[in-house]
Amino acid sequence: MLKTVYSDAADNASIYQQIPKLLFLFCTAISFYWLLPFLHGLFIAPTRNVPGPLLARLTRWFEYRVVQKGDSHQEYIRLHQKHGSVVRVGPNRYSFSDPTAVKTIYELGSKFLKSDYYNPILHPVPALQNIFAMRDPELHKARRRKVANLYTMSTMVSYEPAVDKLNRVCLRKLREFAAEDRVVDIPQFIQYYAFDVIGEITLNHSFSMMENTHDPTGMIADIKIGLNTLALNGLIPSLIPLSLLSARLFGSHNALHVLSTLTRDVVDKNRASNAKQNVIGPASFLQKLLQMEGEGRVDMSNIMDATGSNVRAGSDTTAITLSSALYYLYTNETALGALRTEIEMLEREGRLSDPVTWSEAQSMPFLQAVLKESLRMHPAVGAMLPRVVPKGGVRLAGTYFPEGTQVGANAWAVHYNKDIYGPDADEFKPERWLGVKDGGGDVRDSMMMAFGAGSRTCIGKNISLLEMTKVIPQIVRNFDIVPDGDDGVMKTHTKWFVFTKWNARLKIRGGT
Ligand code: HEM
Numbered sequence: 077m078l079k080t081v082y083s084d085a086a087d088n089a090s091i092y093q094q095i096p097k098l099l100f101l102f103c104t105a106i107s108f109y110w111l112l113p114f115l116h117g118l119f120i121a122p123t124r125n126v127p128g129p130l131l132a133r134l135t136r137w138f139e140y141r142v143v144q145k146g147d148s149h150q151e152y153i154r155l156h157q158k159h160g161s162v163v164r165v166g167p168n169r170y171s172f173s174d175p176t177a178v179k180t181i182y183e184l185g186s187k188f189l190k191s192d193y194y195n196p197i198l199h200p201v202p203a204l205q206n207i208f209a210m211r212d213p214e215l216h217k218a219r220r221r222k223v224a225n226l227y228t229m230s231t232m233v234s235y236e237p238a239v240d241k242l243n244r245v246c247l248r249k250l251r252e253f254a255a256e257d258r259v260v261d262i263p264q265f266i267q268y269y270a271f272d273v274i275g276e277i278t279l280n281h282s283f284s285m286m287e288n289t290h291d292p293t294g295m296i297a298d299i300k301i302g303l304n305t306l307a308l309n310g311l312i313p314s315l316i317p318l319s320l321l322s323a324r325l326f327g328s329h330n331a332l333h334v335l336s337t338l339t340r341d342v343v344d345k346n347r348a349s350n351a352k353q354n355v356i357g358p359a360s361f362l363q364k365l366l367q368m369e370g371e372g373r374v375d376m377s378n379i380m381d382a383t384g385s386n387v388r389a390g391s392d393t394t395a396i397t398l399s400s401a402l403y404y405l406y407t408n409e410t411a412l413g414a415l416r417t418e419i420e421m422l423e424r425e426g427r428l429s430d431p432v433t434w435s436e437a438q439s440m441p442f443l444q445a446v447l448k449e450s451l452r453m454h455p456a457v458g459a460m461l462p463r464v465v466p467k468g469g470v471r472l473a474g475t476y477f478p479e480g481t482q483v484g485a486n487a488w489a490v491h492y493n494k495d496i497y498g499p500d501a502d503e504f505k506p507e508r509w510l511g512v513k514d515g516g517g518d519v520r521d522s523m524m525m526a527f528g529a530g531s532r533t534c535i536g537k538n539i540s541l542l543e544m545t546k547v548i549p550q551i552v553r554n555f556d557i558v559p560d561g562d563d564g565v566m567k568t569h570t571k572w573f574v575f576t577k578w579n580a581r582l583k584i585r586g587g588t
Pocket residue numbers: 207208209220385386387389390391393394397455456457461525526527528529531532533534535536537539540
């Protein structure tokens with residue numbers, strides 16, 4: 077008996093003997109990886125005087141916690157209001173809201189590459205990386221050049237029948253909701269709308285989410301998991317291998333799987349029917365790609381990337397912008413009235429079809445202003461778009477930032493900057509855009525970050541404008557939308573996108 081007890085104690089003692097050694101190793105690691113960089117950042121680094129929360133000096137955990145809370149887009153605005161146009165948001169991570177600095181970071185042909193923040197959605201094999209996350213500037217340029225002609229203004233005309241088709245479904249469903257006097261989660265229905273439309277444009281295949289008022293594919297939830305991983309794990313890239321491993325072990329996300337299986341299926345069907353007859357008339361995005369494949373200009377990995385990127389990057393973003401535009405319009409009688417006046421005037425002059433065409437929408441200044449103001453008030457991406465300071469470092473807003481520093485801007489902080497947009501930056505004022513020319517050099521225009529900026533700016537901008545400028549007039553013509561519950565307040569939840577929630581009842585105009 078005694079003997080056993082004795083030998084147990086001896087075992088424990090041998091573990092205890094290890095503790096000082098482990099403690100020493102632990103402290104050494106902490107000093108090298110954390111304490112020394114921290115002291116350097118506090119006393120020596122040229123960025124030591126950049127203001128920001130104390131915790132942000134110590135650890136990335138500060139920003140991680142902010143994102144996890146779900147209101148990071150507002151927190152970024154508050155940080156800039158408190159600390160000024162440059163804020164330290166983490167060790168070696170800085171957010172800017174000053175036009176000159178923002179312009180330098182994102183300028184076309186910029187040497188400021190996307191940071192390791194994008195690693196959670198970056199494939200290890202360069203050829204299989206998606207256009208959105210890939211880092212190498214030459215690879216990216218080549219990839220983008222291959223498909224750029226599928227996103228031009230003139231190409232939009234060929235996607236118009238797809239949009240019209242789904243707009244008819246949308247209006248029919250809204251009429252049903254009105255007839256039933258149903259309380260509708262507007263952002264959710266619009267999300268179904270946006271997925272269906274991008275499916276129809278991209279693959280000539282609607283996902284039938286509006287018809288089902290439900291996502292039968294499961295891709296919405298899966299894409300959301302992918303985005304949350306980006307928003308959170310992107311802040312701690314050194315832990316990404318661990319999270320990838322756990323995702324694999326516990327099978328937590330298969331977003332790519334649902335969509336790619338569906339895409340392969342549709343591709344095969346289209347290949348077969350293309351072989352039978354030459355496509356005449358407006359071809360879908362996919363058929364254009366298949367024609368390019370026939371000419372040897374793209375391969376299957378390009379097809380999977382382009383179609384997948386459209387669905388993943390082009391659905392939630394468009395839905396969030398569109399439903400916010402509806403919210404801002406329908407909670408402001410003046411703005412809604414002004415848009416209806418524009419529509420009715422053009423109708424009387426015989427210059428507006430039903431449905432409104434893409435080309436007619438270009439000559440609706442107030443409609444364009446409504447969209448632009450919605451993109452300003454509610455940019456879909458709520459995160460900072462981080463870039464890396466190139467070799468040689470850079471001077472931004474009066475401070476020298478060494479090579480390797482992560483710098484960037486958050487669209488919300490920029491769009492609510494009163495130095496740029498004036499004291500009424502918090503108000504939905506479409507009229508501020510009347511007379512401001514796109515790309516005309518006005519700083520308010522050049523600081524619009526909803527679609528990102530520079531060489532990595534959104535490739536799908538024209539497609540989202542096609543959808544939104546066509547459907548908004550149709551909804552405004554036919555419906556009143558009355559927010560219901562929550563005092564009519566639009567709630568938000570942010571990780572990478574700024575999702576919204578508000579309920580409403582619909583009333584058919586001129587009806588009962
Ligand atoms: C209102 C709607 C949209 C918004 C607000 C939006 C926003 C953005 C933003 C902010 C970026 C840059 C992100 C970064 O720097 O990390 C981006 C990139 C991208 N977007 Fe969009 N987007 C929208 C619609 C679309 C649509 C409809 C498509 C496709 C049909 C699309 C496809 C892409 C792609 C492929 C990229 C990566 C481009 C590159 O890196 O070259 N987006 N988008």
